[in-house]
Amino acid sequence: MRLRLGRLRGTALLLLVPTLIALGCPPASGAPARDGTACAATLDCSAEDLDRLPLAERLVFVRAIQDEIAADYIPGFRHWRNIEGIIRFFDENGFGAPGSWISYVDAGILEGVERGAAIALGRSDDDFGNPGSELWADYLRRLHRGELTDRWVHDPAWGNAEQASTEHGVRLAEAHGAVASRVDQQIYDFSDFYRWLLRNPQTALLALNEALIGTVGLPLPPADFLRWFTDVTISEPTYRGGHLAHDLAVPDPVSAPVSALRLLLAYAPELLGPERISR
Template structure:
C-alpha cells in the first residue's frame, strides 16, 4: 500500500503542471497589472476590448471614462488593416502606450503602485488626477503622457529587433504631429488663422471647432480618419515657408478639414465642447 502511494505521488509529480490561466483583456482591465509583453501578445481586437474596459471600469471611477477614445480609433484602424500582429514594431509601440495608460490608472488609484518601467505611467497618473483649467492645459497633459508612453513603446520594439518600415515611419510622423497639435493649441490656432485660407476659404472662420474636433481625445472618428490619411500619404506638401511640425500640421489639415466638413460642424464656431474634457476627479 505504501509502495502504491509512493508510485502515485511520483506519477503526479512527473505530470506537467497545468498552465496558468492566460490574462484576458477584461481581467487585465480589472487588475491593471498586465505588462507590455502581455499586451503585445493580444490581438488588436483584444486590445480594443482592454482599453474600453479600462475606461468603463477604473477610468469611470476616476472621472476619465472617455479619455482614450482616440486610442480606440487608432487600434480599430490597426485591426481593420490587419496591422500590429504580436511581435511587430506596431504591436510593441502600441503595447507601450496601452501599458502606460494601464499603469497610470493603477498609480492614480494607489500612488505607491509600480510604473513597470514605463515613463508614461506617472504622467498618465498626473493627467488623471490633475486639474486642467482649460482645453489647452488638458490637451498638453494628455499629449505629454502619450508621448512618453509612445517613445517607450518604440524602445521596446527596437529592443526586440523591430524597426519601422517607411510606411510605418510616415504613420508615426502623423502621430507626432497630432501630439504636437495637442501641446500647442494656441500656436496651431494661429497657424490656421494665418494660413487657413490657403487650405480652404472657410477654415479660418471654423478653426476653433475644427481644432476641437481634430484633437478631441473623447472621439474615435477623427483619429481613425487621420490614420487612414497618414497611412496612405506617399508625400507631404508643406506650405511654403512653414517648417517642422507646424508645416506638417498644415499639410495634414488639408485632408482632415475635408473629413471634418463632410461630417458637419460638431460645435458652434468659437465654442469648446460643452462638457469638461478628461479633467479628472479634481478638475
C-alpha cells in the same frame, strides 16, 4: 501488460507535449492566456503581455480601463477614446500583429495608460519603467481634482503623457529588434503631429489658421476644427486621420482624397451643432 501500456502512454506524452508547444498549442491543463478584460481588471499586464493581445482585445482593454476609472474616480471618464480610434484603424488595415514595430509601440502606450491608472487609483506604485506612467497618473489626479477643465491646460497634459509612453514604446520595439516600415513610420509621424497639436495648442491654432485660410483658402473655422480634431473623448478624428495618413503614405491617389473627404464629413456635424466637449 498494463504496466507496459502505462509506460507507452507516458512516453507518448513526453513526445506530444513539446510538439504541441512548438506548434503553439499548449496542453489543455496550461494556464489560459490573459485577455483584455483580465488585464484591465488586474492592471498588471506588462508591455510584453499587451503586445501579445490581438487588437480587438486591446480595444476591450482600453474601454474596460475607462469604465473602471469612470465608475469610481472620474465620473463619465472617456478620455482615451482617441486611442480607440487609432487601434480600430490598425485592426481594419492589418497593422499591429504581435511582435511588429507598431505592436510594440502601441503596447508601450497602453502600458503607460495602465500603469497611470493603477497608480492614480492606488492599486500599485510600480511604473514598470515606463516614463509615461507617472505622467498619466498625474493627469488623472488633476482631472479628478477638476484642474483640467480648460482645454488649453488639459490638452498639453494629455499630450505629454502619451508622448512619453509612445517614446518608450519605440525604445521597446528597438530592443526587440522590430523595425518600422516606411508606411509604419509615416503613420507614426501623423501620430507625432497629433500629439504636437495637443502639446502646443496655441501655436497649432496659428499654424492651422494660416494653412486653412491663408494658403488653401478653405472657409473652415480653424479653432473649431482644432478643438474637434484633438478632442480625446471621441474616436473619429484619429480613426479617420489614420486612414488619411495611410493613404498618403502608400501613396494612393484614389483613396487619399476619399479619406480626406471622410475626415471632413466626420467634422461637418460640429459646424451645425453645439460645442461637443464639456469637461
